[in-house]
Amino acid sequence: MANLLPELLRELRFALSERTVVYVLVATVALSSLALIAGLANVAQQSARLHTLLPSIENEKEQALAAQSDVGSAAYYVFHLTYDLPSDLAFVALGMRDELPWLHRVRMLALEGQIYENDPGNPELSSLGDLDFAYLVSIILPLLLIGLLYDLDARERRDARYELLYATSARGGRVLHIRGLARTLLLLGAILIPLITIALVVGRWHTGLIAVVLAVIIHAMFWLIVSRLIAVRVYEASTAAAVLLGAWLLMTVLIPVMGKYLTERAIDVPHGGNILFLQRETVNDAWDLPKIDTMDAFASRHPEWKDVTIEKPFEWRWYYAFQQVGDQEAEPLSVALEDGMRERARWMSRIALLSPPLLVEQWLTKLAKTDTRQHMAYMRCVRDFHSSLREFHYPMMFGRQEFNEINMSKLPQFKPCGI
Amino acid sequence: MNQRPSLLIASDEWRYWKRSKLGVSVVIAALGLVIAAVVSTSFRISAEHTERTSFQQTATETFLSQPARHPHRMVHYGHYVLRSPAPLALVDPGVDAFSGTIMFLEGHRQNSAVFSPRYSAAPAGPFATLTPAFAYQVLVPLLLIVIGFSAVAREREAKTASMLMTSSVTAFQLWCGKTLALIAIALVSLMPLAFATLYSIVTGESVLIGLLFMLGYALYLICWCFLISGFSSATRRSANALAYLLAVWVVLAIIVPRFAATIADVVVPVSGKIVNDLALLEDVRQVGDGHNANDPAFARLRDELLEQYNVNDIAELPINFRGVVASNSEAKLTSILTEYAEKRMAEEAGQVKIMHALGALSPTLAARSFSMVTANTDLRQYHKFLRDAEALRFDFVQKLNGLHIKELSYANDVNRGASEEASQQARVSASNWRVLDNFAWQAGSVSERLQIGLPHAFLLLAWCVVTGFLSSSISQRSLRNHDG
């Protein structure tokens, strides 16, 4: 062990003496910086969008509120912005944020009709995906490592140097392991130094970065071990390359594809359209139903208002009651969708144990809080906020509180939730 | 020139592959991969197609079976439209999985299309959808590299190239034969694609488009064959040829396309829908609230109508003034909404334009754009869905407003809240709901699609010509220099 360090230093120097290695390293530094800068730009766009919205939505809220004379209209015309701020590490893995909604404008109407509204990015860009750090680490890093390591042994054999190297080295053939390790460390440096530098320069240092660094190192070590196992056993460089690419294909394409297919077969989720449809039908039917039916269904969730009778053809509290009943009706489906999505994510995280590239992608998006789990947490946050709106307005609607400026000043404000 | 030597060299190369374990296993892997991609994508897309079509049917039937109602209730009751995948989506689903499939249409609002197929999909990383398009654009070139990297380099290593060259085979013939052998393999790998395209022609795609589609993919793979034979003859060692080709593949197929998307995203920012919604609120306020006929914004409209029909009070008008207001404000509102929606779509189209231009950096990106455009699964087609849906929305809302104007008297309308009986009076019969038009996916005319698809095919052709020229000239130079 004590001898490892000088040998490693020697192999690092040796690797840097090779032009191809240096080219690959320079390209990697450029790629890593580019991915990180693109990530930062993307996150900055998201933040900018949010920060232009926040003041104008507050302004809009005040204007809308000032114009209303009763609590029903106030609840109808006042929109609230709910959002999921990009985390400090979001620039590392942009994840699903361009596809899944992280920003909503909601009001006290049936939530199921509003919560799936999406403000997605350009689908043609989404279908390509971003060149972010997570992609670099999960997809490109194995390819770069394969490129650096596949012919370590074969090259020595081809140049008839293998026996000399083996017989000269105090470590025998294991010197090639150290050579592989040195190249891996250099590649890791080319990937990680831009990460740490950029994080420090733009003031995004975050303890989670340590976990990111760890994830990258472990992923690289996995491919180092695989490459060594193959390179030692396969005589021809091109066969080694083909086998390693096969392993890459298996891990980045075939296992995820099969896993996704099996997971989706095993765990059914309701079609989102059914949720919208059911909620919409319930709300619309309520106009023609006896009002007592709606109020009874409403009271099953809110027993405190169970003795309320609706006398006029239109009353706001009845209107909001059937909005809520619409949500209640759709709830089994929406809960099933939520549970199904969560279950699918859980399955995929198990399948990822078979595929380190997938595992590291999941790991990074989890740290960056840009994965499905974070999305589910955000949706839960919106639901909680929406029910706090209901809890706030109902006492005024049902006459327990007065609609006045003092009471309305306590109107719930959305606060983003952590996980 | 005598092409017999080229053919002999090509058939010799085929025999070499047939005898090598690597060659056979790679060809089997490639065919297995594309067949799996074609079959699984066909099943998925046709399942999606069936589901969405039946959903669309249910939505339409439910709308039509609504009872007699106040027409404005139906404006708010609204309707659903679903986006159907194009026939060629079974080869290249394009943006299908990444864009909403269902849209709720109602008065006074433009909703977004929600529930993309990926919304509730199992999260499986960046390469989790094995579509034929992905297989042909990214994976097949990789497998062609693994088969073909040593085609010429092997001969040079074993010095057989110089033996061939001294026995009256020219460098060009050698290059030609090796390239031909590769192209033949590439074309064989296109068989599953041909079947899939044929199937899409059976299910409604135009023959001409199908042919163009196949041609584009053939050009793309030929371009890779040129790259492979070029690098194989430019390097003296086959292991080096493989290393260079893999590096080229990583750059062209893995890095540049995503890089292009990132560039497009950063260069052309798109304003968010919610930002737009807020911005247009101010504009909308000036239109007036269409539910409130007393809104001062409609004073001029009222005066004009009173003058036109020469009466003193709106109650005396032969038409329902509330309906007129609703119709009028819907039209104005829609023009504002459309303006914002068009602005956003133009921004997105601008992003895609940048990506198309960056196709000059990578044949993979060029092939991708070509494939989606030709298959009708690109952003343009998605925008067409959004526009069609909006047209349908405006159409049925205005038709309902027309009923409001003509079929419901002003007196009954204003009185509707007085009693249950009055409320019954303020309705129009259910037979009127047939105003709803059918919503069906339309491909656009063949000539229009050819016009859009051909420039992309030309870009691929240009890639083919450039790589072919470079490959042949570089190989001839290096074969002569070192072996001749």
Added chain:
Amino acid sequence: MSKPALTADSLCVDRGGQRVLENVSFNVAAGEVFALLGGNGAGKSTTLLTFLGFVQPASGLVKLNGVNVFDDVGAVHQQAAYLPESANLYPHLSAIENLDYFLSLARVSCSRAEIDQALDVVNLQATARGKRLGSYSKGMRQKVAIALAILRKTPVLLLDEPTSGLDPVAIDEFNSILIELAANGTTVLMVTHDVYGACHVANRVGLLQQGEMVGIFEAPEGGQISADEVHRTFAEHHRI
């Protein structure tokens, strides 16, 4: 004669399903130069590779200083420097850098002066020493590899065709280096085609023919092995 440094005892080796060494036995004493001669495919290099632990014998033993090679291959590599036929050192490094690198691999520390001295001994021009090996002729590369073997200062040298590719002057120089090393106690086992060279430097010559040791010739006290005799035996067995 002192205790043998290298011993092959009834050595049989199969490679690729074929017997390439059949019952080969010989000893090399410490400080002795032993040359293995033979035609193509006689099994000379295989014998060397067996001593290095790269090739497993089907039966029989190979020993270094009385210890079975396969008991501790690492120890063999510590004590025996190996010079392969047409040694390819790293073409992108200079002679000095290559020596630095390989000596570090062997955990031998040499000063720059020692390296220069060794390169002087093999007569590599000073101007060439800083240039990349890729630009060297075959003979120059071989000289660097010989310098490496010398610099390792191991008690045993295993040399595979050390003079192939060298010009006649360089061969003479190399032979005198070998004689000097042997005089200082280094044991040398070398494989060669060069009958005259072998007879000139070796204390003993072993003649391998199709995997069998057909004769061992010993130099008379103070004299040389008769190359003609070796030739004759070689030719006889070749006819058979």
